[in-house]
Amino acid sequence: MTNHYNDFKNSDVILNMGGNVAENHPVSFKWIQAAKDKGAIFIHVDPRFTRTSTKADIFVRLRSGTDIAFLGGMIKYLIDSNIYDEFYVKNYTNASFIVNPRYSFDDGLFSGYDPTKRAYDKSTWALEKDEQGIPRRDMTLQDPRCVFQLLKKHYSRYTLQKVSEITGTPTTDLEKVYKAYGSTYTPDKAGTVLYAMGWTQHTVGVQNIRTMAIIQDLLGNMGIAGGGVNALRGESNVQGSTDAALLFHIIPGYMPTPRAPWATLEDYNKTTPSSKDPRSVNWWKNRPKYLVSYLKTMYGGKSTKENDFGYGWMPKLDAGQDASWLNLFDEMFKGTFTGFFAWGMNPACSSAHAGKVRQALTKLDWMVNVNVFDSETGSFWKGPGMDPKKIKTEVFQLPCAAFLEKEGSISNSGRWMQWRYKCANPPGAALPDGDIMFELFKKVRALYEKDKGAFPEPILSLKWDYETSGHFDIHKVAKEINGYDLTTGKLMVNFVGLKDDGTTSCGNWLYSGSYTEAGNMAARRKKTDPTGLGLYPEWSWCWPLNRRIIYNRASVDLDGNPRNPKRPLIKWDAVEKKWIGDVPDNAVPPMGTNGAYPFIMKPDGVASLFGPGLNDGPFPEHYEPLECPIEKNLMSNQRINPVIKVFEGGLDTFATCDPKYPFVCTTYRVTEHWQTGVLTRWLPWLIEAEPQMFCEMSLELAKLREIKNGDWVRVESPRGKVEAVAIVTSRWKPFNIAGQTIHQVGLPWHYGWLHPKDGGESVNLLTPTIGDPNTMIPESKAFMVNVRKVARQPAPTKKIEKKG
Amino acid sequence: MKITRRTFLKVSGATAAGTVMGGLGFDLTPVESYAQELRIKGAKETTTVCCYCSVGCGIIVHTDSAGKVINAEGDPDHPISEGSLCAKGASSYQIAVNPNRLQKVLYRAPYSNAWKEVKWEWALEKIAANIKKSRDASFMEKNAAGQVVNRTNGIASVGSAAMDNEECWLYSKMLRALGLIYVEHQARI
Numbered sequence: 001m002t003n004h005y006n007d008f009k010n011s012d013v014i015l016n017m018g019g020n021v022a023e024n025h026p027v028s029f030k031w032i033q034a035a036k037d038k039g040a041i042f043i044h045v046d047p048r049f050t051r052t053s054t055k056a057d058i059f060v061r062l063r064s065g066t067d068i069a070f071l072g073g074m075i076k077y078l079i080d081s082n083i084y085d086e087f088y089v090k091n092y093t094n095a096s097f098i099v100n101p102r103y104s105f106d107d108g109l110f111s112g113y114d115p116t117k118r119a120y121d122k123s124t125w126a127l128e129k130d131e132q133g134i135p136r137r138d139m140t141l142q143d144p145r146c147v148f149q150l151l152k153k154h155y156s157r158y159t160l161q162k163v164s165e166i167t168g169t170p171t172t173d174l175e176k177v178y179k180a181y182g183s184t185y186t187p188d189k190a191g192t193v194l195y196a197m198g199w200t201q202h203t204v205g206v207q208n209i210r211t212m213a214i215i216q217d218l219l220g221n222m223g224i225a226g227g228g229v230n231a232l233r234g235e236s237n238v239q240g241s242t243d244a245a246l247l248f249h250i251i252p253g254y255m256p257t258p259r260a261p262w263a264t265l266e267d268y269n270k271t272t273p274s275s276k277d278p279r280s281v282n283w284w285k286n287r288p289k290y291l292v293s294y295l296k297t298m299y300g301g302k303s304t305k306e307n308d309f310g311y312g313w314m315p316k317l318d319a320g321q322d323a324s325w326l327n328l329f330d331e332m333f334k335g336t337f338t339g340f341f342a343w344g345m346n347p348a349c350s351s352a353h354a355g356k357v358r359q360a361l362t363k364l365d366w367m368v369n370v371n372v373f374d375s376e377t378g379s380f381w382k383g384p385g386m387d388p389k390k391i392k393t394e395v396f397q398l399p400c401a402a403f404l405e406k407e408g409s410i411s412n413s414g415r416w417m418q419w420r421y422k423c424a425n426p427p428g429a430a431l432p433d434g435d436i437m438f439e440l441f442k443k444v445r446a447l448y449e450k451d452k453g454a455f456p457e458p459i460l461s462l463k464w465d466y467e468t469s470g471h472f473d474i475h476k477v478a479k480e481i482n483g484y485d486l487t488t489g490k491l492m493v494n495f496v497g498l499k500d501d502g503t504t505s506c507g508n509w510l511y512s513g514s515y516t517e518a519g520n521m522a523a524r525r526k527k528t529d530p531t532g533l534g535l536y537p538e539w540s541w542c543w544p545l546n547r548r549i550i551y552n553r554a555s556v557d558l559d560g561n562p563r564n565p566k567r568p569l570i571k572w573d574a575v576e577k578k579w580i581g582d583v584p585d586n587a588v589p590p591m592g593t594n595g596a597y598p599f600i601m602k603p604d605g606v607a608s609l610f611g612p613g614l615n616d617g618p619f620p621e622h623y624e625p626l627e628c629p630i631e632k633n634l635m636s637n638q639r640i641n642p643v644i645k646v647f648e649g650g651l652d653t654f655a656t657c658d659p660k661y662p663f664v665c666t667t668y669r670v671t672e673h674w675q676t677g678v679l680t681r682w683l684p685w686l687i688e689a690e691p692q693m694f695c696e697m698s699l700e701l702a703k704l705r706e707i708k709n710g711d712w713v714r715v716e717s718p719r720g721k722v723e724a725v726a727i728v729t730s731r732w733k734p735f736n737i738a739g740q741t742i743h744q745v746g747l748p749w750h751y752g753w754l755h756p757k758d759g760g761e762s763v764n765l766l767t768p769t770i771g772d773p774n775t776m777i778p779e780s781k782a783f784m785v786n787v788r789k790v791a792r793q794p795a796p797t798k799k800i801e802k803k804g
Numbered sequence: 805m806k807i808t809r810r811t812f813l814k815v816s817g818a819t820a821a822g823t824v825m826g827g828l829g830f831d832l833t834p835v836e837s838y839a840q841e842l843r844i845k846g847a848k849e850t851t852t853v854c855c856y857c858s859v860g861c862g863i864i865v866h867t868d869s870a871g872k873v874i875n876a877e878g879d880p881d882h883p884i885s886e887g888s889l890c891a892k893g894a895s896s897y898q899i900a901v902n903p904n905r906l907q908k909v910l911y912r913a914p915y916s917n918a919w920k921e922v923k924w925e926w927a928l929e930k931i932a933a934n935i936k937k938s939r940d941a942s943f944m945e946k947n948a949a950g951q952v953v954n955r956t957n958g959i960a961s962v963g964s965a966a967m968d969n970e971e972c973w974l975y976s977k978m979l980r981a982l983g984l985i986y987v988e989h990q991a992r993i
Contacts, residue, residue, distance in 0.1 A: 005859055005884050026890035028859045201993075233858035237972070238965035238991050244972035246963070246989040251980070252973060260951035298977060315955035315983045318947050323985050325992040328960050337960045337986070339938040343975065344964025350993060366934045370963070373904055381912060388917035394934070396927050397919065399906035402899045403855035404865050404873070408968025410853055412860030412884075417969065423850040423865035424873045424900055428907025429924060433964075434971040439924075441978045443932035453936055454943035455954055455983070462981040466974075477970040507973055525851075527883055536883050672891045674856045675990075682905075683898040686891060755904075778993055 002550040003192065003228035004414025004542070006534035009034035010226030010567055013184050013191040015177075017045040018067060018198030018208065022052040023671050025196075025232045029055070035226075041180050045070065046198070047666060047744055048696070049731040060177050062167040063735045064666045064744060065625040065782035068204055069635065070174070071211040072622060073163035075155040077178040078218050083185045085220030087563075089141075091591070092554050092598055093217045093607040095148040096137040098128040103145075103618075105154060108636025110617045118643050125612035127604070133276030135604055147610040151214070154619045157635065166622060166634050168735030168742065185219045187563035190226030197234060198668075201781040203641045205772040207620035210611060214620070217607045223554030223585070223598060225533045225567040233413045234675065236403070240411035243510055243543070248323035251314075252481075252508040253290055258316045265291070265308040273603045280605030281586060281596045288500040289509075296505035297480050300463030305502055313458035324776035325351065326647070326769050332360035333650060340367045344400070344433065348376040348383070349676035349752040352778030354764035355720045356651045358383060366394040370433060372402050373682045376752040376762070384753050384761075400433050401426035408434070408474050409514075409522040411543070417514055418540040419523035438464075438472040475520070481507035482515040491516045494545055510543040521546070531581055533567060547583040553590075553598035554607075560590030615773045616643045624656075625782035626770045627717075629664055629742045631657045643773040652769050653718040654783075661717060661784040663701070664744040667763050673750035676762065681755050693751045693760025695724040695787065698732035701743040705787060712792040715747060717785045720765035722747070723792070745787055749780075844875050851879055854893040855966065861885035861893050865900075873900035935959065939982060956983035965990040 008014060008031035022029050032055070036042055044056035053059040062070050078084050089095045102124040104111040112121035128136045128145075141148040160171040167174075184191030193216065199208040213222075213229050221227035233239055245252045262268040268291065273284040291311075295303045299310035317323065329347070331337065333356055340361070351357045361367060361380045369378035378397045381388050405426040411417045426432070441464060448456045466476040483492040483506025494513035498504045506512050514521050521541035528538050535548040542548050549555075552569050556562055560572020560579070570581035572590045579587060589595040597605025612618045623641040624633050633639045639656075655661050672690040673680040680686045695713050707713055709728040714721055724747060735742045751760040767780045847866035854861045862882025866875040876896040880887035889896075909927045910919040942958025961979055964972070979987050 025857050025859050027861050027885045027888045027893070030886070030888065235965035235990055236853070236855050236858060236860065237967065237969065238858060240969040241965040241967065241972040241989055242991045244969060244976050246965075246972055246976055246987060247991060248985060248987050252976060257985070260947055260949065260953050263952055298981070312952070313954065313981075315980060315985050316951075316953040317955075317985055318949075318951075318953065321985075323988070325962070325988045328962070328986045328988055331986070332960060337938075337958055338942070339934055339959040341959075341961040341979075342963060343961065344966040345962045345990065347962055350990070352993065365938070366931075368931055371906065372899070373906060378910075382917065389915055392914045393912075394914050395910075395912040396931055397906065397910040397912070398927065399908060399910075402905075403966075404850075404852050404863070404876070404896060404900055406968070408970045410860070410968055412853075413858035414860070416860055416884075418853045418860055418862075420852040420968070421850045423852055424867050424871055427905050429909055430905065430907055431924075432971070433967045434974060436928075437971070437975055437978055440928050440931060441981075443928050444935050444982070447932055447936045454940040455945060458954070458981045458983065462977070474968070474970045477974055481970065481973050507977075511969070525881065527881070534883070539883055674892055679855075679899065680892060680895075682902060683895050685895045685898060689891065776992065780993075 001228065001230040001413045001415065002222065003230055004416065004548060005412070006031055006536070007225060007549065008032050008192060010190060010533055011035045011040055011192045012189045012226065013041045013043065013181055014194065015043045015045065015181055015191065016052055016194045019194055019196030019232055020046065020050045020052045020668065021194055021232060022055060023050055024234070024669050026671055028232070043177055043180060045177065048746055058176055058180060060169055060173040061733065061735070062169045063737060063742060064664055065202055065628065066167040066622065067199060067208045068211050068620045069158065069163045069166040069622040070169065071215060072155050072158035072620065073160060073174055074178045074181065074215055075151070075211070075218065076158045078182050078185070078215070079152050079155070081182065083182045084218040085185050085187065088220030088554070089148070089218060090139055091558070093609050094127070094604060095146065095151070095609050096139050096141055097147050097610065098136040098138060098143060098145050099147060099150055099610060100124050100126045100128060101145060105619070108621060108623070108633065108638030109642060113642060120615065120643065122612060125618045127610070127612065135277065151609055151619065162634060165738040168737050182219070184221055187220060188566055190224055190564070190567065191216070191219055191221045192227050192230060194230050194232050196232045198781055200777050201779060203626055203644045203770055203772055203779045204620070204623055205777050206614060206774040207616060211620040214609050217609055222607060223549065223551035224564065225549065225555070225569045228549070231413060236412070237410035239413055239415060240417070243411065243508060248317070252294060253510050255287060255291055255294070258311070258314045260316050260318050265311040268311065275603045275605070277605065279596050280603065281588060281600040282603050282605065283586070283600045284603070289498040290495070290506065292500040292502060293483060293498045293504045293506035293509065296486070296502060297463065297507040299461045302461035303502065309502060310461065313461065322776065324771070326771050326776055326778060329357050329360050330647060330769070332363060335363045338365040340364050342367060342377045343370045346375040346377045346676045346678040348380050349762035349764060352764055352767040352780050353651070353719055353769040354762050356769060359651065362386070362391050362393060364393045366396070368396045368398065370398045370400050370436060372400060372679060374754060375678050376754050379754055398436055399428065399430035400436060401430050406432035406434070409478065415542045416540045417511070417522040417543065419520060434474055434477070435472045438466060478515045478520065480505070481511045483507065483512050513545055514541050514543070531569065533569065535582055545583050547585055549582055550585060551598055552582050552585045556590060558590060558592030616641055625779055626768060627654050627656045627661070627784040628782070629657065629662070629784065630737055630740070634738060641773060644770060645773070647769040651719070654768050654770070655718045656784065658784065661786050663785055663787055664742060665715070665717070665766065665783055665785040666744065666746045666781050667749045667767070668746055669750065670748055673748070675750070676752060677750035681750065681759065687756055690750070691756065691759065693722060693724040693747065694727045695745055695747050696727045696729055696732060697745045697787065698734055698743060699728060699730055700734050701745065701787070702726065702728040705789060707789045712790045714788050714790045715745070715766065715785050717766040717783060719768065722761045722763060722765055723790060724760055745785065847874055854889065854896065856892045859884060861889055863889065863893060863896055865896070873897060935982065943983060954983060955985050959984055960986035962988050
C-alpha cells in the first residue's frame, strides 16, 4: 500500500475492485464506514454481489478478466470530459514527456514485437532525452508524441459501447462509476482504490493495477491523505516476507538478485538506476550503499573490500532466467530438484494447477515441511491417487510454534511493522521457525567444517551469531536487520547514514530505523495523532523512515502548501526551512524553490502514465484470459496477452472457447477461512461455520443445468475436477457479452482432502499453469469449466435427519 | 478512578447486561459478572497481532498461572482494529488450544505408508546431510556460458509469509548462503 488502513477514513470516494474487502479484510471495513459516515461514496465493482456489495453506494458487475477494458473506458471518460487534475498531471507525471518517434501501437501490438520470441524489443518505447540527458517535455501537452496525447489516442478506442460488450457491464453502470470516481479530480477531494488478488491473478495482472495507477495520477490521488493505490494483501506478513525477499528475483530491500553477467560488485553497481536531471532525487542511486551494508550482514568480518564484500559468494541467476513459482514447480515436475523445503506453505492446495504440484512432489528425494498442522503437502504421499509404495520422497514434518507462541514483528499492508510478544509456549516438541532454521544451519555448517564439499566458503563465512545465553535470540536478528555503524558498534539511526565502504551493516535498508539505540520502534504503543489524519506516528513503526504515506510531497503545490487544506498531510515551513506533518518523501525543499520532483523512487522523479519498463507494453491493453468464453478479443486481433509464457505438454493443458467447458470460473475466500484452510480447517468454530466446498451459481444457470440449491455438482476443467455443494443465488447473474449470454460460477479455495473428511478438494486442481508476463502470478481468477449435477445426497443434512 | 476506555467499556457492558436481564423479570447480573470474572481471573495479558489477513488487528491473549492460553480477544487500544476481530481472529484461542496441532517431529521414509516419530536432533542431522548431498551434487560454479554463478540447482524452497520479519530475513539469508536460486513464497501466488 502507498497509504494505510486508517487512511480509508480520509477518502471522498472509495473504489473496491478486484477484491471483497468486507469478506476478506473485515475489520478494515470500519474505516470505510468511517468515510461513509462523513458522506463518502463507496463503489464496488466485481463479477459477483458479495458482502462488500451490500454496503456499496454503487455496485456494478463485470466479467472476470475484463478490468483493463472497464478502467480503460474510465481513462477515456476522464480525458473526454476534461475531468482530470491538470496541475498534477503536468507537474507530477510524465504526461508532458516526449516518446521515441518509432513508438507505435497497432491492432493489439506495440512496436518491437517479435512473434517467435513472444517478446518485445522495448527500445522504441524510450522517452526522448535532450543533449544533457534530461527528458524532453511539452508542458502544453499538445505535442502529438507527448505521453498525454498518446494516452488519449490509445484509450480513444475504449468507448462505452465497446467496453460494455467486453465486460458485460451496462453502459449506464459504467458511466455511473466513471462519474462518481472522476469527482475526485479536484485538489480538495480524495479517491482511493482497494484491490486484492482479483486484480493480480490474471495474465494481465500488473497492467490491471497500472490502469488504475494511471487513473489515480490523472485525478491527482497519489501521495495524498485518503488516496493511493492500496493492495489489501492476503497474509499477515506477506508484506514483510516480500520486503525480506523470499522471492527469486530480489534480495532484501528490493535490490535485484545478482545475475551471471554481473560478475563483480562493480558490474552489479553499473545497473544502479541513474538520472541526469538535477531535479530528480532518484533515490535508488543509493543502492550500492545498501548492497554493501547487506553483504556485511551476510558475511560479517569475512566481508571485506578486498573480496568485494563477499559479493562473489552470492548465488547468481543466468541473464533472463526466471525461477518463479510456476517455473519452480515445472522444474520439480521434470525432476530437476532432489530436495525441497515447503516451509509454512501448502502448495499442494495453494498453487495453481495443484494436481501438477502434487505429482511434482513425488519426483523429489526429500522434502522438509514445517507447519502448525498437518497439510496436504506434508501428507501428499497418502493423498488421493497416490500409492505410498511407489513414492520415494523422504518427508520430514517439523512442528512449529503458532504466531502467539513466539516473539517477533510482522508488517501489515500499510507497512506498519508491529511487534508481537510470546503469549504461551508451543505445544509438545513444536519450536519457533527461527529456532528451527538457526539450529538446522548450524548442523549444515558442521558438516562442511568436517568435510568441505562443494564451494564451502559462503557457508563457512556466513555470520550466524544470534544466540544469547545459549538460545536463539530474535532481537539480535531484528537489530541486524536495522543495521549498525561498525565503527562505533551503535545501531543505525536510519538508512540515510549507510555507506558503501564496509563501515556500516544493514540487513534490509527499508527497515533501518526500526530498532535503534532508542529501542524497538515496532513495539511502540503511543497513540498520538498530531495531524488528525490517523497517521499514529508513535504506534509501531512504518517503513521507510516511519513515513506513513508514500510520495507525500505530491500532496503540496510548488511552494509546499497543501493542495487540500482540509486534509493537510505535509506543509513546508519557509521560515524554519523544514517540512511539518508526515515524514516527507523526502526532505528536499518544495519544487518551486529549486526542489525536487516528488516521486523519488522513479528515475525521472514523476509518476509514469507511460511505463516503458514493463514486458507487455507501456500502456495497459485489454486481452482476454488464456481461457475465455469468446473467440475474438473485441479490442484487437490479439486474443491473449502476446508475451505470456504458455506451458504445454505433460499435465499442462488448456481449453478456450471449447463447448466442453462453457462457463467462466473464478475463485475466492470466505471470512471464516484463510487461504488453503491449512490453519482454519482445524479450528472447530470455523469449520462448523463453513464446513465444505461449494459452487455458487446464478438462478439462470441452475435452471439451465437443472441444479437445485444444495445439490452436489461436479466442476471440471481440462486439468481436473472437484465436487461441491451448489449454492444457487441471485448474487450471480449471467453476463451479456456482445449479445451472447455468458455464465460465470465461483468457488472458494479453502479446502483439501486431508481434513475435514468430506470437506471437499482444492479448487486449484482446476486452475491453469499460466502467469502474468511481468510477475508470473498465476491466472487463478478467470478460467473455463463445466458444471454438472452429480447423484449424491447432501451429506450433512442427511446425517442430521438420521440423528433426529 | 481514572476512566480509560477499557474501564468505561466494562462498566457500560455491565449496565447493558443488567438492562437486558431486567427485561426478563429477574436479574442475572451477578451471575454474569461472576462468570466473566472466572474466565480471566488472575490471568496474564499479552499483546500480539493477528496471523491471518494483512490488516494487522491487535489481539490480547490471556494465560493462566500455568501459562495456558485461556482466552484471546480484540485489543481495544489498537488504532486499526479498536478491539474488533473477525471470525478468524476471534478464534485465535483455538490455534493455541487444539488437539490437532503438530506436536511431534515426524518422518516418512521412502516408500513407507506411515509417519514415524523421531527426535529433533536426529531429524535436523539427517536433513543437514540431505542438504549437503543435494547441494554438493548439483552445485554449479559456472554456467553454460562460462560465467560464474555459484549456485545450487538441485534444491528449491517455498515459504513463508506466515513467519515473522526476522525469521523471513534469516531464512532468506540461510537459503542464499546455501546457494539456492529457486526461492519463492506466497507473494507470488
